[in-house]
Amino acid sequence: MGFFDKIKAGLSKTKENMTVKLNSTIASFTGENEEFFEELEETLILSDVGAEASMEAVDRLRDVVRERGIRGSEEVRDALKEILVEMLGEKGELTLRSRPSLILVVGVNGVGKTTTIGKLARLYSQQGKKVLLAAGDTFRAAAAEQLGVWAERSGVDFVRHEEGSDPAAVVFDSMKAALARKTDIIIVDTAGRLHNKSNLMNELNKISRVIDKEMPWADRETLLVLDATTGQNGLAQAEEFKKSAGLTGIVLTKLDGTAKGGIVFAITSRLGVPVRFVGVGEQADDLIPFDPEEFAEALLS
Ligand SMILES: Nc1nc2c(ncn2[C@@H]2O[C@H](COP(=O)(O)OP(=O)(O)OP(=O)(O)O)[C@@H](O)[C@H]2O)c(=O)[nH]1
Numbered sequence: 587m588g589f590f591d592k593i594k595a596g597l598s599k600t601k602e603n604m605t606v607k608l609n610s611t612i613a614s615f616t617g618e619n620e621e622f623f624e625e626l627e628e629t630l631i632l633s634d635v636g637a638e639a640s641m642e643a644v645d646r647l648r649d650v651v652r653e654r655g656i657r658g659s660e661e662v663r664d665a666l667k668e669i670l671v672e673m674l675g676e677k678g679e680l681t682l683r684s685r686p687s688l689i690l691v692v693g694v695n696g697v698g699k700t701t702t703i704g705k706l707a708r709l710y711s712q713q714g715k716k717v718l719l720a721a722g723d724t725f726r727a728a729a730a731e732q733l734g735v736w737a738e739r740s741g742v743d744f745v746r747h748e749e750g751s752d753p754a755a756v757v758f759d760s761m762k763a764a765l766a767r768k769t770d771i772i773i774v775d776t777a778g779r780l781h782n783k784s785n786l787m788n789e790l791n792k793i794s795r796v797i798d799k800e801m802p803w804a805d806r807e808t809l810l811v812l813d814a815t816t817g818q819n820g821l822a823q824a825e826e827f828k829k830s831a832g833l834t835g836i837v838l839t840k841l842d843g844t845a846k847g848g849i850v851f852a853i854t855s856r857l858g859v860p861v862r863f864v865g866v867g868e869q870a871d872d873l874i875p876f877d878p879e880e881f882a883e884a885l886l887s
């Protein structure tokens with residue numbers, strides 16, 4: 587199954603899902619009429635798109651409908667699709683040119699960080715890259731073990747320390763090991779929960795400083811993992827991480843567990859941080875590079 591089919595399968599979970607509602611609203615379009623736009627805005631808001639992004643989409647659609655004199659539902663669908671794709675921004679890859687490059691994976695507990703790292707390890711090692719996983723979640727011993735299982739599954743390198751040790755030291759050792767072994771990509775797991783929130787942000791900052799000091803030249807991506815089923819709550823988390831950790835991309839997991847998915851628009855419009863991957867299941871190959879065009883197509887077909 588490709589991106590399109592997986593997204594469609596995910597979003598078609600319930601009868602009350604986003605695509606069904608969107609498409610029935612669009613089918614009711616018979617020319618410029620305020621009721622249609624209000625219904626569309628409501629549908630978008632109910633699909634987790636968020637008030638701001640929904641209003642933006644509908645305002646833009648209203649203008650396009652007027653400018654082009656659109657009367658038919660097919661044309662209105664195409665116009666809406668164009669707008670949604672534009673709102674999602676360009677499709678893009680992670681910048682991982684240096685050897686090694688680093689991917690820091692952050693997010694609150696249970697969103698799917700470790701699983702995503704396992705999937706990324708699979709993806710990049712299949713592309714012929716030498717990957718090393720760093721067990722930066724030292725808060726729980728089980729966390730390193732879970733990551734170790736993923737490393738073994740994909741046959742990639744793995745660096746861990748004891749429970750309770752300093753995550754920055756794990757990252758330091760990972761960088762040394764990566765240089766010695768000519769590793770292409772270091773992927774760092776981090777804790778989702780510590781004794782308190784400021785500890786968590788301090789720990790991420792410390793990891794950052796160690797990388798800045800040892801490998802200022804290395805390409806580095808900081809990916810925030812968000813659970814799509816938490817809807818608008820994810821946005822508050824994202825804003826906090828953006829402020830304290832600096833983010834270069836979002837991974838939206840568990841899209842297979844929600845019939846909504848509009849959260850993708852809320853994230854890009856509120857944060858200006860691109861969605862790079864979506865998770866659509868628990869298996870190693872259930873991670874898909876995000877494609878705005880195909881996503882919008884899946885919603886509107
Ligand atoms: N259905 C589904 N489940 C997922 C996906 N990604 C992760 N999960 C599941 O979500 C649960 C939590 O995943 P983890 O990877 O352990 O999450 P984490 O962020 O590392 O959690 P902590 O280490 O506790 O902070 C596991 O049961 C995963 O199998 C996804 O895309 N779809």
Ligand SMILES: [Mg+2]
Nearest residue numbers: 699700723729
């Ligand atoms: Mg974890």
